[in-house]
């Protein structure tokens with residue numbers, strides 16, 4: 267046997283410890299975690315973020331509270347109680363704002379993260395790694411949920427303290443489950459936004475419109491019954507509406523009803539499936555579109 | 566280990582960019598087609614450094630991006646380390662490191678070390694291993710002292726070194742370097758070239774450049790690319806030989822050596838002398854200018870009253886090659 271024979275029996279590829287054990291995966295959780303940790307680390311290096319996390323949501327909320335109290339008197343109004351079935355509208359609105367923090371953040375988080383990568387020039391290097399795209403998308407979403415949790419919890423505690431309201435903690439477990447399901451469903455929408463960011467780079471007009479419309483039809487400051495009937499249908503199409511309503515009830519009354527919980531969970535489960543399928547499909551489409559145009563590195 | 570297939574195989578790769586200019590976002594007003602690559606085929610054997618040399622807009626970056634899976638080719642395909650870039654893109658990505666010579670492609674808010682560790686982990690390296698590898702590479706780039714500085718506080722050259730080191734983080738067999746020394750100050754550029762030559766000799770490298778001397782110095786083979794087509798492809802030496810089969814040797818001396826003796830020396834094709842004020846300028850041509858320089862300088866050294874003041878071997882340059890092939894210079 268000659269040397270040439272032994273050579274031709276060798277593997278035709280160059281190997282290394284890393285390459286030899288390399289197997290493509292559908293999802294790489296380590297990568298998602300590492301990506302999320304990186305985002306948080308960078309976020310902490312912008313000191314202005316602390317102001318945003320701590321103070322901004324309260325500043326948005328306060329004028330609504332003040333207006334409500336000015337109109338209805340401290341805490342309550344008969345008209346409000348009639349429509350909504352709750353007696354304290356400050357208590358009603360604050361928990362709505364708490365949930366809406368997650369709604370808004372979950373929708374834009376992934377897109378914002380991609381926009382940031384685009385600006386910093388790191389999108390291409392990320393796409394050159396063998397990490398599944400979905401891991402990067404999920405990592406981006408996770409880091410944002412952590413940040414949102416800080417600001418949402420700060421908002422909830424300071425607002426409760428300032429306006430003197432408190433919530434029942436007896437149904438905390440189902441609240442967390444529904445909140446997580448809602449966040450998960452909105453991640454799917456977020457993937458679609460990330461795809462739009464790849465294609466349009468700065469779709470700010472569009473996103474502002476969607477964001478504002480969403481806030482308008484979400485029963486955050488008002489009970490759903492206050493919406494004109496047509497708008498109420500639109501509101502029910504938004505997956506967060508049901509979550510806001512049920513979580514609010516659980517937090518105010520503290521009474522857990524299994525039937526109501528299960529139907530809400532089933533509704534959210536369906537939206538998770540729907541949004542994830544649509545979200546991932548549109549992101550993939552956007553990635554191909556961008557690679558065809560050769561505009562991955564642009565911003 | 567000798568390997569039997571090429572590390573990079575490019576098969577008839579084409580890329581046509583179609584850009585549509587629109588008014589009011591939707592109404593198309595103008596459709597522009599740019600054929601950035603017009604059927605590129607190339608094989609790079611394992612362990613070789615391959616240069617792509619061409620002027621602005623030749624298609625170098627487009628080719629690198631196609632291989633890096635950042636741009637989808639219009640037709641044709643390529644294999645990196647045996648993996649098809651379209652069918653087995655994940656494996657192909659795991660097999661290559663890419664350096665696009667852009668200092669913005671790292672996180673400026675993270676330190677050099679944090680950047681390296683982050684990318685190492687995306688290649689599934691456990692934390693300790695990632696840290697060791699990061700330090701090893703930063704050490705080789707002489708950046709260890711600055712490892713904990715945020716990238717925004719480093720100099721341009723240092724950031725470029727991080728970008729370069731990042732491409733090596735998972736020790737890939739194939740490296741794609743798109744103008745790695747672009748905009749670097751000469752010392753940094755020299756360091757980097759030295760590193761590529763000495764420390765990456767077992768890697769297969771595709772390197773694009775504007776700089777002829779860089780291509781000449783680093784590459785085993787060079788493809789001259791213009792308007793999306795490979796015009797010629799050979800060793801730097803053979804490319805230059807094809808333009809002009811000889812070098813010219815220019816020597817300035819004090820004194821006046823006898824030109825007839827020089828003309829009769831081995832391998833001299835022609836020789837001429839012009840003298841003025843006790844100094845003389847000799848021009849001799851030969852197939853191997855350096856070999857002749859060696860003998861001729863020895864000869865002159867032994868002549869009484871003759872002192873060599875300056876000498877220079879002029880070979881045809883890659884730019885001459887390019888000019889002959891395309892009617893255009895590389896560095897316009």
Ligand SMILES: Nc1ncnc2c1ncn2[C@@H]1O[C@H](COP(=O)(O)OP(=O)(O)OP(=O)(O)O)[C@@H](O)[C@H]1O
Pocket residue numbers: 559560561582583584599600601619620621622623624625626627628775
């Ligand atoms: N995303 C794109 N959309 C449209 N045209 C493009 C795109 N990217 C590159 N081109 C065009 O393709 C051609 C090749 O460009 P490319 O960037 O590959 O050249 P290059 O050889 O890298 O040039 P340089 O030396 O300036 O870096 C150019 O005419 C360029 O304008």
Ligand SMILES: [Mg+2]
Pocket residue numbers: 625626627743
């Ligand atoms: Mg280029």
